Amino acid sequence: MFRVIGARLRQGKRTAPYPDAPPELPDRFRGQPILDSSRCPDGCAECVKACPTDAMHAGKDGLAVDLGRCLFCTDCMRACPEGAIAFSTDHRLAVRSRSDLLLREGEGLARAASLDEKMRRLFGRSLKLRQVSAGGCNACEADINVLSTVVLRWPGAYGALTRRIVDGRTLAFAYRRTASSVTSFCAT
Numbered sequence: 001m002f003r004v005i006g007a008r009l010r011q012g013k014r015t016a017p018y019p020d021a022p023p024e025l026p027d028r029f030r031g032q033p034i035l036d037s038s039r040c041p042d043g044c045a046e047c048v049k050a051c052p053t054d055a056m057h058a059g060k061d062g063l064a065v066d067l068g069r070c071l072f073c074t075d076c077m078r079a080c081p082e083g084a085i086a087f088s089t090d091h092r093l094a095v096r097s098r099s100d101l102l103l104r105e106g107e108g109l110a111r112a113a114s115l116d117e118k119m120r121r122l123f124g125r126s127l128k129l130r131q132v133s134a135g136g137c138n139a140c141e142a143d144i145n146v147l148s149t150v151v152l153r154w155p156g157a158y159g160a161l162t163r164r165i166v167d168g169r170t171l172a173f174a175y176r177r178t179a180s181s182v183t184s185f186c187a188t
Contacts, residue, residue: 035106047079048076
């Protein structure tokens, strides 16, 4: 036990300095997309066709991307013959509602603001993450479990994990239970 404590003391502080300093991102990091339909030829929809998740939209108001569906795979960027789509290194993509994930050309994201008084009262200093496992690789579970460790120093965060599910009826029940707990909690 003393060796473990000594090792932790030698390691020192291991948390990132963000938001006091910008985060160190990998060279290949893909952040918020930059859309410029003024470069698009009339009738071109190559980016829309190339998107594997139907996240890209082209209309009379220009380009739009649904960040809730986007995989940040760059298929749309590579398919565009005129370079109308690029990815920035802006990592700040958190929003308050699902509808805010629709990024339209010329508009920024309605980024998540600080919690209002009602939400602060509801959440206090805790954060409960709900996740349903449908037979994946357990990486999500591992990530959620790490949130409460000393290294990340995120006090009050813990995961509410369901058991591994393979039966479709049980999976449907788990999803309904998870969704109802989140919506009923936020509605109060």
